[in-house]
Amino acid sequence: MSHVVDRHGAWLVSLLMVVGCMILPAIGFAADSTAAGPTEYRDIPYIGSRNLIWIVAQLHLLLAGFVLGVPIFAWLCEIIAWKGGEQRYDKLAKEFTKLLTSAYATTALFGGILLFLLIVFYPKLMNYLTDIFFPSFLLYCLLFLFETATLYLYWYGWDAMQEGGKKTLHIFLGFLLNFFAIFIMIVPNAWATFQSSPVVISEGTAIERAWAATWNPTWWPINIHRLIANVVLGGYICGAYAGVRYLAAKTAADREHYDWMGYVGNFIGVFGLLALPFAGYWLMREIYQYNQQMGITLMGGFLSWLFIIQAMLIGVLFLGSNYYFWLGITYRIPGSENQYRKPILWMLISLLLCLAVWMTPHSLVASIEEAQKMGGAHHPLLGVLGVMSAKMTVSNLMILITFMSFVMYWRAGKQDTAPWARLAKAVMGAILALASIAVIILGVWGYFVPAIVRINYFSTSQVAIVIFVILTITPLTALLLKSAKTTTDMVWGRMPPRAGYALVLNAVMVILLMALMGYARSSSRVHWHIYGVMRDTSPYAYSPALGSASLIMVFCTFFFCLLVAFIFWVATMGDKAKGVQGTVKQDLPHGIPAMAGGGPERGEG
Amino acid sequence: MKPETVTKWLIRLGSTVALLAVLTGGAVDGVAQESGVVRAALVTGALPVDDPNATMWNNAAPTVFPMSPQVHWPERIQQVTVQDLTVRALHDGTQLAVLLEYEDPTEDPDDAAAIEFMVGDKKAHFAHGQPMLLVEGGPVNIWYWKSRDNKGVDLWAKGFGTLRPHEHQDVKAKGEYANGKWKVVFSRSLVTDHPDEDAQIMPGQFINIAFAVWDGRKDDAGQVIEKGSQKAVSSWWYFRAEPPPDYSGYVYAGVAAVLALGFQFVLIRKLKEGQSA
Amino acid sequence: MERALIRPIVIMGAMYAFLKFVLPNIPGSAEIPASLIILYLLLTLSGIIIFETLSAESKEAFWGPLQRFLTGDNIGRLQPLRYGILVLFPVLVGWQTYHATVPSDRPPAENRVIHPAPPGEYTGLANPVPKTPENIMQGKGFYAAFCSPCHGANFDGKGPAARGYNPPPANFADPTTIAMLQESYLFWRIKKGGVGLPIEGMPWKSAMPRWELELPDEWIWKIIMGEYDGAHQAPRTWE
């Protein structure tokens, strides 16, 4: 054991040395360039100040998303255990809260590095932001104190506060933890959104100025978007963790436990994913309304291809999540695959058709000959699939299909006994069919009405229809299942290895998506530090092309995965020492050489 | 048997399918007529620089370019005589010859034609390198021929009103009129001593090319109808001189094929092991 | 066994044939670029793999024969085919590498951004000319005089002067052009013309004149009204 730990320690030291080496020259150069006048920018050789800030900021953001997503996830699980009495949820919640302390420290570490690097590399910008936001900087520090205190109480009090009123208090502590966490998220969100949609006033007290700048047009859309995205991230990372552990599990008990954990993680991820497109749509709408130029840069201008890539990633995520549901039906419910093969085939085909529409770009990549045959960069027939109306329609349909996957999974292996079951099923089928038709009709009609009608009424109606379907079918199904008799019990721990890989794939997609959107948000400001207010006059005022940016995103994703693996490993070290389950021994020691030698991308950042 | 092997298969199958699609697509494109690109075929022997009817021109694939009336500059025109321009090109490694063919019902002394190239790395607007507002543009190099003089003029421009002949004239041109059709041959060496003023043609590289044609017919009042900026023009298209054969690609291909063979070997061995296990 | 091998190939082939030969021949359609065909084929392929690996039985039915085929276990008369594929795969990889390393003989793909972001000073403008029938009529008159040679009398981008231009003049009747834009955007495009485009719009290729040199702003605003009216489109608004 000690041998293993030593190797871990060595790895940690080498990591710290790498980080140190990256930062040291920065300090040296900083000293060099402060000679004449107030310094506006500093740089480091090879990697470049912008790239370093980019990587550190992205890692910090991903970690923060994880640290904010996990408490929501854990708290929800704790409540489920408290209300439903299933102790394994409580165990799961505790297992994840355990991660929080080390994850929290890592996030703070990266936050600190980011802050120092920003001060070192972008003194002019930081000076300006400090001027405007210093009251909220102070508030942020205060929030951190509260959050830390609550976290310690929540974690260390877990076992002590299990019974009766104490448990209620513990649940309340969990609420407080999330409450502060949300503020910890939205306060810095204000600084970031201010950069893309600034509201500047020069009069008034410091607090008034900070408040005006905080309440900028994209602040709340980003807050909501990030809150949901964090839940999605937390869920899918939980799933991926379970997937990896499942692959390595040796005993039946372990397989059962991690199979179930993977299911819960995937479920929470999908649950959030269903709401995410709505939040994203709202954000885009606010950006357009705030500044048409920025909206066009994103959707029609130099970033338009990014959204095709985004569509592909989300497409893989939808496919992966549904695949996992479907695998769950055929493997966990013995003898059910023939019954569900046909519906699954139809759902798969519809999903693929939706994806095909979603991924079809408006302006196509075409050779000069192909363009001549099409009469321009738009395909005369498929080009119409490239605009917003079509994309909104299919994303709504994809949400509906994924929701139906879940309902199917939920109902699988159960037989309805209620006398009104036939009627209820007919009603549900009718609702679903009518809703899909209505969504499609609105989508097609959207081509023939002015944009504003489409955006304000049609798109919102489509969203409302989908929400209506979810809100009617969920309780109906729950009612049906209450009286249903179980024909086949779910058997946990029988999933094939590819299910574990599907979970890992989903988590990687979510992380990549967050990295991609980080690039999009930053690039949409083009050559401004603060849009329209403070111009970026550094040599890094340009935004790199998607291809070279993708390698940095890949690096961030990979490095973040390793960090998370490290956090999980640190947090579960105690379990092994106790020797509770002899099985865990097998998988983790392998992790270390993988980390040390597993970073082929590290060089390119 | 393992999902990992499925993953491998996914990748392999995907690339194979993509390859097949490209293969078939490429084959279909190959037989289609060239469009948008003038390809100067590499030939040996003297180029037919002053013979538009030489049989050697049959070695070069013809490309047809649609022509439009010039509308960009205020002194524009609504209709033009020449609707299509057929272009062929040949080169021998040092010298380039370009043949323009177009139908013109009348032979007039003011009939004229021109080829335009970008000079240097900066993109130039096709209308005489007109300055662009948000992009820093470069100059253009124009090869001009007029029926009256029946010789080539080497010109330079960076925006309307800046057109001027080079001090050094490198371009030759010769036109022949027969059966209601002009055939004009332009020729020049591929590279010149003035890279700032002349287009430099590197075999293998695509450069932009555009064309202009003036029908020198006079109206009833004795005025030439197409003159100056009132002319038939084309957009920017592509030009490429065929490079000498390069065999280094075969070496890379061989290495890749050996690697693929190795991959295949290992994969099948692993599959067999998996079966026995 | 053969079914498992043949079915995916048949589906992929049918999909390819559909995209390459059927879809382009639907009236109003055109040939589909290779990039899009590859995208759709990859989607089809992932669909096949997902469906065939849904359950233990179907995966065995799908993968088992493939594996036996690859390892050459008891495949009898398919053995020659197996050797053929084993030879073909490295050849294909080599062929692809060859094409990736030799200088391309195809011209660079054109990736022009059709609606690039306008400069800030044009994003907030509202049309100052009242929308009266007379003004719209006048706008259509200006359109006929200045714009229709390229953009066409039917607002479809097929004017008599359009044929030689690449990129082709915009088709205003297409709901994905002016209907997605605000009037201020058109004002910018008409006023500054092709040379006013940012780099992603490839200004060096556009034949659009810089109309601010010839037309007063008021005429341009009227032309915009005439254009929307004539093309039966409405400008994008936020109110």
Added chain:
Amino acid sequence: MSELAQLQLVALGIVIFGILILLFIRSNFFRVTGFVSIVLGLFSLMSLAVPQMASLPPADETIDIASIKTPADIAALGQTIFFSKGQCALCHSIGPSESARCPDLKGIGAKLTKEFLYESLTDPQAFIYQDYRHGGVPKEYPATMPRIDKDPIGLSKNEILAVIAFLQQMSGEPISVSVSELEMPEQGPSDPVKAAQAVSVARVQGQEKRGNLWNVR
């Protein structure tokens, strides 16, 4: 080899790395790492396959006061300032708008005099209409008008006059700002070389040199 080809090679390397791991290593953690690196490599290859466009910052636009000859020139300059450096359009709209956080400025140049406009820009709290359009219920707006001649916006007198000229022109009023009102530079435009040097120095240090030149954006 082009930069794109190099990046593609790197991405391909990541994929091949993953494939090698899957082929030769049995450890689960390693295998997952290999799988992740295949996925990430494919993502990079895909991102490299779409059109590659970098967004470059536009050149600093400098306007020489000597080029301003007519009131219309002043208004044209004012339009640029209105939408960029002056940041007016961040809050104000021209024409009714749902999203605007401050009064609509359509027709303002016809309603208010030049002097009043100047005061409104430099001392906005001196005299307040809740809604300058009179008539109707006074309306509260969420943002307060800043002093435009002070930081962070800090327009010069010439720039403020140009914005006023633009507001008047936009409202269909005759422009009452004349060229002679503009503050003339200390060193005349007779010395273009020096002026050009001043610009380059100003740009290197990132400071805006006002007076003889406008540094717009």
